[in-house]
Amino acid sequence: GQQLNQSPQSMFIQEGEDVSMNCTSSSIFNTWLWYKQEPGEGPVLLIALYKAGELTSNGRLTAQFGITRKDSFLNISASIPSDVGIYFCAGPHPTNAGKSTFGDGTTLTVKP
Amino acid sequence: GAVVSQHPSRVICKSGTSVKIECRSLDFQATTMFWYRQFPKKSLMLMATSNEGSKATYEQGVEKDKFLINHASLTLSTLTVTSAHPEDSSFYICSAAPGDANHEGLFFGSGTQLSVL
Numbered sequence: 001g002q003q004l005n006q007s008p009q010s011m012f013i014q015e016g017e018d019v020s021m022n023c024t025s026s027s028i029f030n031t032w033l034w035y036k037q038e039p040g041e042g043p044v045l046l047i048a049l050y051k052a053g054e055l056t057s058n059g060r061l062t063a064q065f066g067i068t069r070k071d072s073f074l075n076i077s078a079s080i081p082s083d084v085g086i087y088f089c090a091g092p093h094p095t096n097a098g099k100s101t102f103g104d105g106t107t108l109t110v111k112p
Numbered sequence: 113g114a115v116v117s118q119h120p121s122r123v124i125c126k127s128g129t130s131v132k133i134e135c136r137s138l139d140f141q142a143t144t145m146f147w148y149r150q151f152p153k154k155s156l157m158l159m160a161t162s163n164e165g166s167k168a169t170y171e172q173g174v175e176k177d178k179f180l181i182n183h184a185s186l187t188l189s190t191l192t193v194t195s196a197h198p199e200d201s202s203f204y205i206c207s208a209a210p211g212d213a214n215h216e217g218l219f220f221g222s223g224t225q226l227s228v229l
Contacts, residue, residue: 033217042118042205042220043156088155090217097209097218098146102155 004089006103014111019076021106023089028069033090033100034061043088047074079110114140114210118221125196126229133191133224135162135206141186142208146218147179150203162189162206196228 006023031050035043047058049065056063062075086105093099115138125131135145143164148156160181161169168181180192193200203225207218
């Protein structure tokens with residue numbers, strides 16, 4: 001089946017630092033989604049990418065959809081403590097949205 | 113954005129009892145909802161697709177008699193963990209989408225932490 005590999009698995013950074021994480025796939029996706037899950041909560045959509053090569057920003061977050069449609073990165077600039085959480089990339093299933101393929105997540109810890 | 117409400121957020125129960133978790137779409141109708149299970153620091157694992165007015169579709173390896181799903185209305189799906197045992201302890205999350213989920217993403221409930229003693 002389809003797989004999404006996220007790296008790094010976890011990050012421990014100082015407040016104010018920039019963060020970069022990426023996601024690679026064994027197959028092509030036409031849409032790429034990035035979610036954030038805070039402790040004890042459900043995931044929340046951060047950014048959606050629709051076109052190969054697309055670069056999209058949402059506040060301090062920037063994400064790009066790779067040209068090959070098999071990879072994506074998410075950058076967070078000037079991190080703050082509330083950025084703590086698990087960041088998941090996801091590729092939608094063609095016929096069942098609930099079966100979206102999720103990466104294993106990147107756990108981000110921000111030290112004040 | 114769309115709101116999906118999940119209740120309870122946390123439940124502790126004795127082994128052998130049944131636990132019901134509710135998932136509601138507050139500002140949209142959802143003919144389909146999804147139930148996931150998540151282990152600590154792991155990704156979401158789809159358990160089943162809840163279909164309004166019909167039987168749920170379970171993923172391979174998920175016991176349908178163990179995890180009963182009911183989707184009686186367009187805004188409510190329930191997951192009942194029957195005869196819960198300690199190995200059922202986990203974080204359960206539901207999701208739904210008001211529109212094209214593959215384009216706009218899924219909206220998730222806040223999750224239910226189940227602890228079976």
